[in-house]
Amino acid sequence: MRSSQQIIDILFILCYNRDVIIITAKGRRKMNYLDLTNVLERCKDSANIGYDIASKQVKELDATLTKAGEQIEQAIDEFNNSPCYISDMASLLQSQLGDIRESFSDFSVAVKNDLKTAKKNLSKFSITLFGRTMAGKSTLMETLTNGDGKTIGKGAQRTTRDIRKYVWNDLEITDVPGIGAFEGQEDESLAFESAKSGDLILFLMTDDAPQPSEAECFGRIISLGKPVICVMNVRAAIDGKSHKMKLREINKAFNMERLETVRKQFLAFSSLLGQEWGYIPFVYVHLNSAFQAQSIIQDAESSDELYRASQIEYLKSKIVEQVKTHGEFYRVKTFIDLVSKPLIDTIDTLLGQSNLNSTQGRTVLSKKRDLEKWKGEFQENGIKQIKSYINNLKSDLNSEIASFAEDHFDDENADKSWEKLLKSQKVEEKSRGVLDKLSEQCNDKINAISREIQNELKFAYSVDADISLKMPKIIDGRRISEWTTTIVGGGLAVASGIAFLAGAAVAGPLGWIALGVTGVGLLISHLFKSRQKQEQEARKKLENSLKKSVDALCENLESTMLKNFDILIEKRIVSLVKELNKMNSVIFKLSDTQRELAWSLNRDLLQTNKQIVTEAIHIIGASGMEYHINSVARIPGVCILLCLNDGVRFPEKETEDLRRLAGEKIAFVFYDDDKKTLISRIIGKSVKREMIHIEGKIGVAHIPLDNMPPQVINKIKLAQQLSKILITK
Numbered sequence: 039m040r041s042s043q044q045i046i047d048i049l050f051i052l053c054y055n056r057d058v059i060i061i062t063a064k065g066r067r068k069m070n071y072l073d074l075t076n077v078l079e080r081c082k083d084s085a086n087i088g089y090d091i092a093s094k095q096v097k098e099l100d101a102t103l104t105k106a107g108e109q110i111e112q113a114i115d116e117f118n119n120s121p122c123y124i125s126d127m128a129s130l131l132q133s134q135l136g137d138i139r140e141s142f143s144d145f146s147v148a149v150k151n152d153l154k155t156a157k158k159n160l161s162k163f164s165i166t167l168f169g170r171t172m173a174g175k176s177t178l179m180e181t182l183t184n185g186d187g188k189t190i191g192k193g194a195q196r197t198t199r200d201i202r203k204y205v206w207n208d209l210e211i212t213d214v215p216g217i218g219a220f221e222g223q224e225d226e227s228l229a230f231e232s233a234k235s236g237d238l239i240l241f242l243m244t245d246d247a248p249q250p251s252e253a254e255c256f257g258r259i260i261s262l263g264k265p266v267i268c269v270m271n272v273r274a275a276i277d278g279k280s281h282k283m284k285l286r287e288i289n290k291a292f293n294m295e296r297l298e299t300v301r302k303q304f305l306a307f308s309s310l311l312g313q314e315w316g317y318i319p320f321v322y323v324h325l326n327s328a329f330q331a332q333s334i335i336q337d338a339e340s341s342d343e344l345y346r347a348s349q350i351e352y353l354k355s356k357i358v359e360q361v362k363t364h365g366e367f368y369r370v371k372t373f374i375d376l377v378s379k380p381l382i383d384t385i386d387t388l389l390g391q392s393n394l395n396s397t398q399g400r401t402v403l404s405k406k407r408d409l410e411k412w413k414g415e416f417q418e419n420g421i422k423q424i425k426s427y428i429n430n431l432k433s434d435l436n437s438e439i440a441s442f443a444e445d446h447f448d449d450e451n452a453d454k455s456w457e458k459l460l461k462s463q464k465v466e467e468k469s470r471g472v473l474d475k476l477s478e479q480c481n482d483k484i485n486a487i488s489r490e491i492q493n494e495l496k497f498a499y500s501v502d503a504d505i506s507l508k509m510p511k512i513i514d515g516r517r518i519s520e521w522t523t524t525i526v527g528g529g530l531a532v533a534s535g536i537a538f539l540a541g542a543a544v545a546g547p548l549g550w551i552a553l554g555v556t557g558v559g560l561l562i563s564h565l566f567k568s569r570q571k572q573e574q575e576a577r578k579k580l581e582n583s584l585k586k587s588v589d590a591l592c593e594n595l596e597s598t599m600l601k602n603f604d605i606l607i608e609k610r611i612v613s614l615v616k617e618l619n620k621m622n623s624v625i626f627k628l629s630d631t632q633r634e635l636a637w638s639l640n641r642d643l644l645q646t647n648k649q650i651v652t653e654a655i656h657i658i659g660a661s662g663m664e665y666h667i668n669s670v671a672r673i674p675g676v677c678i679l680l681c682l683n684d685g686v687r688f689p690e691k692e693t694e695d696l697r698r699l700a701g702e703k704i705a706f707v708f709y710d711d712d713k714k715t716l717i718s719r720i721i722g723k724s725v726k727r728e729m730i731h732i733e734g735k736i737g738v739a740h741i742p743l744d745n746m747p748p749q750v751i752n753k754i755k756l757a758q759q760l761s762k763i764l765i766t767k
Contacts, residue, residue: 077361084365103635110628145384165212239264246300247303260676261673261676263378270321272297274287274291328350366657379674381646417603431463435460456587678703681760688706
């Protein structure tokens, strides 16, 4: 028969939040409130539903991307089948088109791989643990797994690839090292890759001043649409102290006024990111005392007091509560968001790149038209300059005829004397000089057009952040990349191409301007030889012959100069216009393809959004309400915007239940066919309706975006999803 002390050592019954658990000196066994057996079975069924929905979306995504790839292939064929005289530009454009085509394929493969990876965990409810090094992740693991404490304090020694997985209460917990501190790009990518497949996030922080890097990490997790429990590890020093001192230090550390101040400091970062974190549950716990009570303290009564003081049981109950009340939805949402989150990122990128390419195309088109207009004026003025020069030359030569005939009408070598006179007039040099001057004017204009295009294209790149409606970051200068940004390759580097194009247009020797004036002397010589056979020709007859000779010379010279001037225009201006036309065709084709692809993906996104909401409505017991919803826009982790048919009202209770389940703000708007009205309704009073300008032909709405807070930017993004119109500055 056991003694009373043995019974106390073995069994201590604690009523905790009206649930009964059994506690022993060596550990605690779970009872009713921790039992997730039935819940996890239902979560498994939900995961299958989510996987089926996501798989269907991937098939539709595949079809959309395949069509886009075919359009790019067509653009490549069109480009290759039209002559391009500038090899550098041809190579640049063709290479970029090929990269874009491949990026579509890579994007599809990446989504499929994520879904394939998640499928392996259909039967598991997954929790991902984030936190800075030394925040207490190892202590939490040792506590939940009844470990011996060997890993505590060794977080900094872990390597990037050292991912720890362990099971608690049939829940799989994944811990990635050094996440909050972002000790490297590889760590960062690894962390968020794990988060993508997680159903619930535990974000571990300490009760000292929150760091901006922590807040930015937290914001990125929220933007994944993941549900989060924020665990604040209270850092009261208890090692080496008596039991009473330990309890006193712990109780002192659990000063709720102080902890609430720290929480509010952390939540203040949310507004900078356009998010709302007020609904995020915070749990305060002293992990060190929980571990000591469970694994080190031998005295049952002291162990139990320390255990209760740690608040670890409340953390466990909170995790279980989230799984019981929201687990089924979380499992559905995990699979659907594997598709919807990259869709959102890619749509934003594609629309931004489409608009940028369209801007580039319009810039090049405008300058091409300027060049064509200038060409007409230049050609007209050039012809006038040549004719004026010929007329002056003819006048000068004719003025020499009378005196020359007086001196040479009986001279047998008159032809040589006339040739000498022509050389003294420097006809060839002056003729070449006229065309050289026109060539310089042509080159100057081409160079000016080139500089203008490059400057305007650089400006277009500089405002790309405004075009893309990118959200601000707490910390600048740190590159954040995900595999979804492969589509960014869609932007054509036209500015660099212009340098190639303009350079080729003005390059090359001027030898083709050769006039052939040296042949004029032979022509005159032949005429004089025919005249020399006529002895004692009258002076008048010689003058007439000279005038005819001058007319022939000037006519031949004018014809030669105009022909060379035409070659100048053809080789310089017309060829450049042709290249700009060809480049524009590719740019606009790409822009159209990107825009069409973006809105095709947006259609898939809206369908996915509605399915998420439909599943949520079923779970809260409000089946049927989904039929009153016209469409759904969503920013994961931030807001769900329900577009309702006129006259429909969503009950307050169901709205609140939906908000609690989704963990995102629920907003409403009444549908309207008029895009301007719909956009205005969504954005609200922040932007006056008359300040919204829509270019229907290219599907772009312009609004003033200067100094817009992130919350308004979010509304604009929601309006963009529902209106299917790119909204830019």
